[in-house]
Amino acid sequence: MAGLGDSLLMQQLPSLLVAVPLSFVPLLYFLEKVGVPARGAALAGMGLCLLLSFLPWVEGTELPISASPGGWGGLLGIELLLDGRARLFLPVISAGVFVSALFGTRWSQRWPLSFYTLVFLLFTGANGLLLTNDLFNAFVFVEIAGIATHALVAFRGDGDGLESAFKYLMAAAVGGILILWGIVLVFTATGTLWIPLAAERLADAPPVFVAGAAVLLASGIALKGGLVPMHAWKADGLAGAPSAVAALLSGPILTALFGFGLRILYGLFGGFPVMEGASAVTGGVEGSFGVLGSAGEVRELLRGMVFVVAVSSIVAGHVMALAQSRMKRMLAYSSIAHMGYIVVGVGAGGEAALAAALTHAITHAFMKVGWFFVCGELRRTRGTDRIAAARGAFREAPWLGGAAILFSMSLVGIPPAAGFGSKWVLVLESANAGAWGGAVAIAAGGALALPYYLRIVVRGFEPGRPRAATPVPWDSSESPSCPEPAAELAAELPEGAPPHDTTGALGVRAVAILVCAALILGGFAGYGLLFSEAFSVATELVGSVL
């Protein structure tokens, strides 16, 4: 393996991580023309991308790896930079996409080629967004991912799907405009799109431009992430999407967005300084740095606003989730709350808090993907994602119930599940930093979250089936070849009949993979490794602006 570090493969890895998923877009098309089924080819391609995303973890790899398509460097061309942050998130994105594709949806059986092509476009966008060190290039990837998302959300082709896609379109368009506008301001003020150079030049730029760009970029990213007060679209946008798509959008895509946000915050604006009274855990790094640092009060004001957004996201997300009667909407609101947790960690500013935020982003991605799969399985067997309809489902498929319990434990933060560790550090760090609101909100968040997961689990283990299963809105006349017996099955089955295994074998495999991930992440050894990795990334980020 000695030569691997210097090989062309490693030097050009950032370009490859963008170009390879993209090449599968035409490749799937031509392969299908010669008779290769799209699903198999797509899974093989995603496996390849997953392998590529693990390459930076090979022993002896020197980070960051910088590659420039065209070979002109960041000043003249575009730089793709694979740093510790990207190395940490790349496997999360690839694994999330791979598992989602493995799980698939019954709608993906209808038009497999379109479905997997769109997933690869989304994949390209997520990887590119995470890797690029160029502002406009980032916008291009935001666009690609956004366009693919609309079609995926509406993939069911029914009214719900179209309505969701329209809401998603509106929110994404406004978010995209805000981000683009922030980029325009930075470009006007600095004359460059290369993030490191722009950060340098922003120091001498008029404060109006800096503040304007910061506000626009932050609100654009917050809108895409669905933070309060720009959260209203999110549940509507996910409600009509197929479960696998909702999983894609809540796992890999949010992770990529968070990675991009970190690059903007730390790469462009110099991050938040560590809060006053920072603890011994963080090593007490203090001081004012970055372009907004000339006015410490402005920074503190901004931080205050960040905490308000984070805390209200946590509270509103959990309370709204508690009030939902449909699982997908519930999970979407819960995502809003978890984004709030992550932002608390970012706002607190120390290495430990940031590391906890990174870890939480990763565990949340996996566990939320897992929960959406449970939701997808319930929809498959019950024909609806109403919580009331889950009655008896876990009794019929105990493995599903076990997975649901595991994912819920992690999301709520019950030890020894993975979510516990990151929440624990987040609470400690926000308390140490004096952000009591954040600490209390995170602790209370767990208490709020417990009932709504428990509700589903308890209902799932209740005996009996729901009396009237809502038929699936599925027009069988349009696609007679597609085996989709869920609706008739639910109608035909007499009370107490032996459970039918309607689960696709690949779906089981996908959930099994996630359960393994949950166990590995949840084990203290695995969690310790992940956290120490995240800690070194956080140190790098915070250190880069000193």
Place this chain on the structure above:
Amino acid sequence: MRTGWALLFSVALVGCGIVTLIAGVDLDTHGAIFDYAHHSVQHTGAVNVVSAVLFDYRGLDTLGEATGVLATGLVVAVLAPKARTSMLSVRLSLVVLYGVALVLPFVSVLGFAVILFGHVSPGGGFTGGVVLASTAVFFAVVYTVGGQQSYVLPMDTQKRIENAAIAAFLLVGFGGLVTGGAFLANAATGIPLGEPGSLLSAGLIPLLNLVAGMKVGVGLAIVVVCLFSE
């Protein structure tokens, strides 16, 4: 109420734009802009600086934008999948039929010229592609009368061209990676840049122009034709 907020938001954005423009005029930025103007011919062999930036310096952006067009076509095809073209039930007048027949060849030639001379004169793949797409739309609108006979290029062929174009773009990229040390490398691959200003110059830029032109042309045609047939 909602309209009010939307209006307020739009006005605020426009206001921001005007402020940026006014304030930005005085800003002294030593950006990459100057480097492009001074060095692009030497670096890329393309006389058209815009083409040099689009297809060489920032080739990845262009690949991304071309992918965006493909994605849009795919979205429209997924959301509006019905493939019947019967939008016009009235016969257009003879003037229109013959007029368009007279104009169309010239428009197509113009499209190809804009694409092929993209590196030596104003124009390029995107511009020319739009012109080509307009000829396809002319065909679809004018000669598909009463749904009896479709003069639209079959959707399958269109998709084939589109996918082939993006595959070609990627192949050029991977070729650059292997021979020139960077994805989408141009001069570094050792390809002769030629005499700046001549048709065969600027290395791989004309090829990428052609590919992008095909992609944009077919991609836009797919979008428009899909929306017609709804």
